Amino acid sequence: MNQNGHRRTSVMIVDDEEMVITSIQAFLQLETDFEVQGFTDPEEAARFVENHPVDVVVSDYLMPKMNGIQLLARIKEVQPEASRVLLTGHADKQSAIQAINQVALFQYLEKPWDNSQLMLVVASGGERSRLFRELREKVEALDSAHAALKNAQRRLIQAFL
Secondary structure, three states, rough: OOOOOOOOOOOEEEOHHHHHHHHHHHHHHHHHHEEEEOOEEEEEEEHHHOOOOOOOEEEEOOOOOOOOOHHHHHHHHHHHEEEEEEEOOOOOHHHHHHHHHHHHHOEEEOOOOHHHHHHHHHHOOOOOOOHHHHHHHHHHHHHHHHHHHHHHHHHHHHHHH
């Protein structure tokens, strides 16, 4: 938990280059209180999100076994509130459009990235995820309260008939 009573922002970095993960991880851990996980294997990262809440996923585009868009699509299915960021060394407009359309991409960053821009993207992505989760919880609470009221109304009507 951080000083606001929220759990720490969870960030996942996925890149087949260990140096990229180490660089981003070290920067974020030095500058923030974010919980940062790094994966060089996208399939391992996909398994990780099945059991661990993640607020922001920063994934490389070109990786062996599974590209970044495929990984982010799987993460979207499991954790739709997670902010999805595609990081690529290839300024390929077509892959950006595909990512935006297929996985509701939050941001698209190019390598080499600017640390201050990366920080802004990850911080705002974490806040976005937290707000979406809070909204979902409030909607679920309202749905539950509405169902309880409908049930009470039905019992009252039956009691007076």
